[in-house]
Amino acid sequence: xxxxxxxxxxxxxxxxxxxxxxxxxxxxxxxxxxxxxxxxxxxxxxxxxxxxxxxxxxxxxxxxxxxxxxxxxxxxxxxxxx
Amino acid sequence: xxxxxxxxxxxxxxxxxxxxxxxxxxxxxxxxxxxxxxxxxxxxxxxxxxxxxxxxxxxxxxxxxxxxxxxxxxxxxxxxxxxxxxxxxxxxxxxxxxxxxxxxxxxxxxxxxxxxxxxxxxxxxxxxxxxxxxxxxxxxxxxxxxxxxxxxxxxxxxxxxxxxxxxxxxxxxxxxxxxxxxxxxxxxxxxxxxxxxxxxxxxxxxxxxxxxxxxxxxxxxxxxx
Numbered sequence: 001x002x003x004x005x006x007x008x009x010x011x012x013x014x015x016x017x018x019x020x021x022x023x024x025x026x027x028x029x030x031x032x033x034x035x036x037x038x039x040x041x042x043x044x045x046x047x048x049x050x051x052x053x054x055x056x057x058x059x060x061x062x063x064x065x066x067x068x069x070x071x072x073x074x075x076x077x078x079x080x081x082x
Numbered sequence: 083x084x085x086x087x088x089x090x091x092x093x094x095x096x097x098x099x100x101x102x103x104x105x106x107x108x109x110x111x112x113x114x115x116x117x118x119x120x121x122x123x124x125x126x127x128x129x130x131x132x133x134x135x136x137x138x139x140x141x142x143x144x145x146x147x148x149x150x151x152x153x154x155x156x157x158x159x160x161x162x163x164x165x166x167x168x169x170x171x172x173x174x175x176x177x178x179x180x181x182x183x184x185x186x187x188x189x190x191x192x193x194x195x196x197x198x199x200x201x202x203x204x205x206x207x208x209x210x211x212x213x214x215x216x217x218x219x220x221x222x223x224x225x226x227x228x229x230x231x232x233x234x235x236x237x238x239x240x241x242x243x244x245x246x247x248x249x250x251x252x253x254x255x256x257x258x259x260x261x262x263x264x265x266x267x268x269x270x271x272x273x274x275x276x277x278x279x280x281x282x283x284x285x286x287x288x289x290x291x292x293x294x295x296x297x298x299x300x301x302x303x304x305x306x307x
Contacts, residue, residue: 017255021190066139066143069140071232072185
């Protein structure tokens with residue numbers, strides 16, 4: 001079995017309204033050293049794939065089909081055998 | 083003329099749309115399930131607002147896989163009119179029937195207001211009864227209405243006259259004040275404002291009724307030609 005941890009976040013070029021709101025809340029709490037913050041999504045999935053390369057392909061495919069809106073989001077992932 | 087209104091789990095403007103067609107416009111409509119796949123007896127498909135699948139993951143992201151959506155794609159490919167309003171617009175972008183994405187409003191608030199708009203393109207099946215540059219007023223009610231597309235997409239939207247409605251006082255951060263667009267072929271419309279909530283004076287305005295009358299007009303003209 002394989003374990004994938006997938007991180008989805010706003011593309012850097014696109015304003016992240018939630019991240020901006022969190023940043024200004026933190027500044028109101030006097031965390032003035034917070035320069036930027038981005039809110040994203042984190043998915044953990046277990047895969048019954050036959051090989052690591054199959055699992056890798058599935059992860060890329062589910063990101064493209066559903067988990068990520070590639071117009072405005074970007075993603076990275078970690079994959080390991082468990 | 084028969085309209086289909088597709089109800090998804092979590093849709094909440096489906097009955098408003100049904101009312102607008104049957105009671106205000108005086109035409110026939112059916113509320114149909116997201117599991118329906120036979121759209122053959124309809125002239126126009128309406129995808130209502132609401133929170134399909136609870137807006138889980140992203141607004142419209144799960145609804146794009148509903149069984150009815152395959153048929154909606156085929157219906158759109160045949161050139162017949164499809165409209166997505168609010169969550170319906172979000173579903174159409176997620177399904178790839180319209181370019182761009184609707185993301186969180188820049189002020190992250192849910193906005194429910196009457197908004198002044200401008201009709202930018204009146205040469206569509208949805209706007210032919212408006213004047214070009216006509217100032218109208220429609221309600222908006224959304225948290226994710228901030229239209230985003232990249233520069234190349236915006237350029238092609240402009241070149242092909244796909245921008246149909248613009249906000250006059252951009253409430254949500256949308257690129258180029260965009261409130262509604264059509265696909266390249268011009269038969270699929272997505273818009274955040276709610277025309278179905280503006281079909282009678284007692285509701286606060288009738289500018290939405292003109293949109294439905296435009297569809298009626300375009301279908302009649304098409305069937306005569």
